[in-house]
Amino acid sequence: MLGHLLDNVRNKNPMIHCITNYVSINDCANILLACGASPIMADDEEEAAEVTSSCDGLYLNMGMLSNRKVSSMLTAGRKANELGHPVVLDPVGVGVSALRRQSVKQLLSGISFCAIRGNLSEIRTIACGSGNTKGVDAGTADRVTEAELDDITAMAKDLSKETKAVIVVTGAIDIVADDKTAYCIRNGHPMMRMVSGTGCQLSALLAAYITAGQENKLSAAVAAVCAMGYAGETAYKRLAETDGNAAYRDRIIDAVFNMSAQELDKGAVYEMR
Secondary structure (H helix, E strand, O other), X not given: OOHHHHHHHHHHOOEEEEEOOOOOHHHHHHXXXXXXXXXXXXXXXXXXXXXXXOOOEEEEEOOOOOHHHHHHHHHHHHHHHHHOOOEEEEOOOOOOOHHHHHHHHHHHHHOOOOEEEEEHHHHXXXXXXXXXXXXXXXXXXXXXXXXXXXXHHHHHHHHHHHHOOEEEEEOOOEEEEOOOXXXXXXXXXXXXXXXXXXXXXXXXXXXXXXXXXHHHHHHXXXXXXXXXXXXXXXXXXXXXXXXXXXXXXXXXXXXXXXXXXXXXXXXXXXXXX
């Protein structure tokens, strides 16, 4: 059962330092507040270590990347490692450019991550050196399908063994894995793809849940992914006939805010592989 991990975040109210992209920064802050955590956004290298020192966890997002931001991420990540704080990486669009591929290598070699979350293209690029990345989205031929589940879970386990991080592959079916165990999660709604930044929000949730539940980061990651997916389902049911993706975005955040431990336990749909 996962509901106690939701309550754990609200009881501990972890402060999460986010170095993220400017497209989804406001939604990441609001999803953290909705789940019971506290966000702080600071991406200048001069204050990156200091801000990280005052927080409980760190979330690094490679969207809208620059060399300046990579330097800040490395500074913050090393400080978080020094303090024993969890660090979550979202390698947005890692296959799009040489800068992003080079930067993720720098981050992975310079920082110990507790979790890495991306779509299949992004995770495959890190694991195998190439994917079918187009922009920040998985290509049509690169989605998580039933037929590929065994291969994808094996890849995620291998990458977890290599990086010592929980690997989260998100798509129509979400996969959360460490080097021994993988969970296939079947929560969510297709309309979530119509809202920019839902993946970034999920990565922020991961940081909050894992920071509050460091004793079992795999279970905490599973709870975060289920909570986000179930929020997407709940939000869709609450849309009016004239509502669109902007209203849906707000209702996802509201669903996270109002979700109870009992609702998460009842609504989470997952299996172990």
